[in-house]
Amino acid sequence: MDVRAQGLQAWIDRLNQSELPALASVVKDIQRLAEHQHASVQQLADVLLRDASLTSKVLRVGNSSYYNPSQETIKTISRAIVMIGFDNVRLISLSVTLIDSLLEKAPREQLLELLARSFHAAVQARNIAGYVLSRHEEEVFIAALLYHVGELAFWGCGGEQADELAVQLKQPGIKPEEVVQAILGTSFRQLTLGLVKSWNLGELTSLAHSQAVSNDPAARAVALGVRISEAALDGWECEKMQALTSAVAEFTGVTEADALQQILASADEAVTVATTFGASRLGRLIPSTDPEQIRLQQAERQAALLQPDLLLMQQSLQDLGLMASGGGDASLILETLLKGLHRGVGLERVMVAVLADQQTRFKVRCAVGEGAEAWLQNFALPVDQPEQPHIFSYALRHRQSLWMGVPASYNLADLVTQPLRQWLGNGMFFIAPLMAGAREIGVLYGDCRLSGRALKHEQFIAFQRFTQLTGRCMEALSKRSAG
Numbered sequence: 001m002d003v004r005a006q007g008l009q010a011w012i013d014r015l016n017q018s019e020l021p022a023l024a025s026v027v028k029d030i031q032r033l034a035e036h037q038h039a040s041v042q043q044l045a046d047v048l049l050r051d052a053s054l055t056s057k058v059l060r061v062g063n064s065s066y067y068n069p070s071q072e073t074i075k076t077i078s079r080a081i082v083m084i085g086f087d088n089v090r091l092i093s094l095s096v097t098l099i100d101s102l103l104e105k106a107p108r109e110q111l112l113e114l115l116a117r118s119f120h121a122a123v124q125a126r127n128i129a130g131y132v133l134s135r136h137e138e139e140v141f142i143a144a145l146l147y148h149v150g151e152l153a154f155w156g157c158g159g160e161q162a163d164e165l166a167v168q169l170k171q172p173g174i175k176p177e178e179v180v181q182a183i184l185g186t187s188f189r190q191l192t193l194g195l196v197k198s199w200n201l202g203e204l205t206s207l208a209h210s211q212a213v214s215n216d217p218a219a220r221a222v223a224l225g226v227r228i229s230e231a232a233l234d235g236w237e238c239e240k241m242q243a244l245t246s247a248v249a250e251f252t253g254v255t256e257a258d259a260l261q262q263i264l265a266s267a268d269e270a271v272t273v274a275t276t277f278g279a280s281r282l283g284r285l286i287p288s289t290d291p292e293q294i295r296l297q298q299a300e301r302q303a304a305l306l307q308p309d310l311l312l313m314q315q316s317l318q319d320l321g322l323m324a325s326g327g328g329d330a331s332l333i334l335e336t337l338l339k340g341l342h343r344g345v346g347l348e349r350v351m352v353a354v355l356a357d358q359q360t361r362f363k364v365r366c367a368v369g370e371g372a373e374a375w376l377q378n379f380a381l382p383v384d385q386p387e388q389p390h391i392f393s394y395a396l397r398h399r400q401s402l403w404m405g406v407p408a409s410y411n412l413a414d415l416v417t418q419p420l421r422q423w424l425g426n427g428m429f430f431i432a433p434l435m436a437g438a439r440e441i442g443v444l445y446g447d448c449r450l451s452g453r454a455l456k457h458e459q460f461i462a463f464q465r466f467t468q469l470t471g472r473c474m475e476a477l478s479k480r481s482a483g
Helices: 008-019 021-035 041-049 052-062 077-084 086-103 109-132 137-145 149-157 159-169 176-184 188-198 203-209 211-215 217-234 239-252 256-276 280-285 291-305 310-324 330-344 372-378 391-397 407-415 418-424 457-482
Strands: 349-356 361-368 380-382 402-404 429-436 439-447
Touching (some): 008 149, 021 041, 052 077, 052 086, 086 137, 086 149, 109 137, 109 149, 109 217, 137 203, 137 217, 149 159, 149 188, 159 176, 176 188, 188 203, 203 217, 217 239, 217 256, 239 256, 256 280, 310 330, 330 349, 330 439, 330 457, 349 372, 361 372, 380 418, 391 402, 391 407, 391 429, 402 407
Antiparallel strands (some): 349 361, 402 429
16 A cells, blocks of 8 residues: 655655656756756767666657658767757657656556647647747747646556545546645645756746746747647537637737647647657547547547446435335436436436327437437437337337347347437447336437447346336326326
8 A cells, every 4th residue: 555645745755756756867857958058969868878768769759750851860869969959859858758657557547638638738839839939849848748747747656546536536516626635635736836846847837837927928838738738628619729729829920710720730740749759549539630530539538427426326216216105296207317327327328208299209308418409309200110110119019128239139130220320320228118007108218329338237237227216206106196
């Protein structure tokens, strides 16, 4: 069990002494050279040569087409410094050291996501700075890359406290800053500023965190890069991104259309840069600019947020149990059902389709999950026509809860008709009849189509349990109305 660290100084000591001492020492040495106007090629080469694996990685990056389009082979660090420049070699060394130190253990998803965002921010910031600064773009890159260094270091080395925080952050309705403060005894921002000072990471990284950003063009470029990398997670069309595009256009003196092109080109470039630095697995986490990929990435991101919540599931089942023995109108019953299946059981999309129009067709009464709006407005499915039977009517007629897409139900695959596929997509789903006693009400549907994750046995058991309890609630409700 690792020793708990509490408070800013305790974390800085732990990261410097037991978790990241190699990173801390290389970073300090490389940064120290940056401050000397006359630091020689040899001095930088000496720092890097102390670490053979770092040297070989810097040479590999230096030889990549991204940094060395002429493709003249670079075999020594001193040659790399001459060919691609002192500042670029510093940037590569720092970035490679950071990636290696953080990714050498089995990295958790929070670290990978944040590191991908940091790379994206760094490339955006450097390219924005290129319009307004004649030099120092490389410092802007490093400052944006290290903007969240405290949080990166924590997710990389926080041990049990990181596990604890990951669990806490998934709870609905929490305030992230308060939870971080409680578990670490400090904030991520303070931890970043503490490491910036301890590792001597230069003024710019601190400045980017301060309120005086607007006066310093380099710090402003860093801040814009960081904010773009965050907004992009909500899509290139989102409101925040539109405001940032205007801000970039104003700052760099180009049109908004050109600013957006520049931002999109930088996102693609960030994927190349991450791969060049030996972190190709980060590429999938940097928002894509290809429309089809964007759709998939957003769906994955949405789905990644949805994990089963057993407490919420138990609570919903309990609430339905109480409503079955008295009380609760139809809309409260359905709301509890949807919440329990979506957030409790972890089904990404859930729908209740009821018999409507003199029982001639199924219409969606309520639904939850991405795309549910379209179902609510437009979904209409005729009850079986003899020439085209389908799974909704089958499940209701045969009073059967079905798990479609597994071998046990392959013989029913033809009942997922073409019109249904257009509404639901392809892949696994659960479907069950909703009854009030002997009266047919409709069907309950659930899937994990957004991420394409396979459904699980325990989810099916829970789905059936929710179906039965909802039926009992509906039966109690119809008896009360009849009485």
